């Protein structure tokens with residue numbers, strides 16, 4: 494068990510669209526409510542989340558995206574798409590690709606998701622909005638699902654709906670002049686990068702599997718996207734503790750902030766089915782120590798991690814590492 498508060502909101506269970514569409518097939522979802530149960534079992538007692546104001550949310554997301562997500566299920570369900578209610582979930586079929594220069598959201602329900610979603614994996618069911626909004630908690634460790642770091646200012650995807658880490662960083666900015674986000678999820682935090690791209694008061698560093706090797710988010714996360722306030726450290730598939738920790742140390746040394754948000758995905762773990770990185774339990778503990786040694790006020794926000802047997806224990810290792818350095 495750890496001493497820091499484990500912040501949790503029951504509504505985070507409600508998001509369960511029941512499938513994701515991958516290469517045209519409806520497949521079982523990977524970002525499932527059982528992930529929350531696995532984390533709760535490993536981490537013990539929780540404290541209730543206090544929702545952030547809409548004002549903070551609207552600093553990081555377009556009003557049009559937030560309004561869409563809030564009513565997407567009700568409108569879709571009322572339109573009866575498809576006829577079979579058992580198969581009903583909000584899924585895009587046509588996308589507002591940059592190349593077609595779309596200028597407005599379409600009115601037709603069946604066309605709307607493709608204006609706001611950038612993939613077919615991130616479906617919306619009856620409880621998605623409540624869960625995504627419930628995940629926007631602050632202080633210490635936030636047991637959030639659905640996760641958030643793939644959500645851009647105006648588009649959702651990557652099993653994520655609202656960018657919880659970006660909301661936390663924006664909220665911390667009210668108390669600290671310079672905030673940093675350290676993203677150790679196995680996938681590049683493309684949403685967080687995009688939201689803070691033009692900001693020098695929020696630095697963003699991401700350690701992740703090289704998108705050039707075929708891994709989500711495919712289009713972003715390359716080393717040459719690095720700027721004075723953005724650092725990408727892509728790693729080769731198969732990278733284990735040594736290479737991963739070297740990157741985490743480099744990122745931690747670069748942050749230069751007064752408060753920190755950690756996008757804590759543990760899908761870099763060696764047994765995770767969604768990434769080829771091979772980080773061990775002791776690697777996660779050591780990374781936690783590196784973060785704790787920074788001595789900054791820190792909010793750790795749950796992102797990915799899909800092996801239900803190791804998800805909870807690996808997060809516990811990381812949080813224990815943070816506290817051991819404190």
Ligand code: SP5
Nearest residue numbers: 515520521640651652709796797
């Ligand atoms: C938060 C986070 O870790 N998002 C990662 C999303 C990447 N998912 C990529 C999924 C690729 C296909 N997986 C096949 C699963 C079939 N259901």
Ligand code: ZN
Nearest residue numbers: 678679680797
């Ligand atoms: Zn991930």
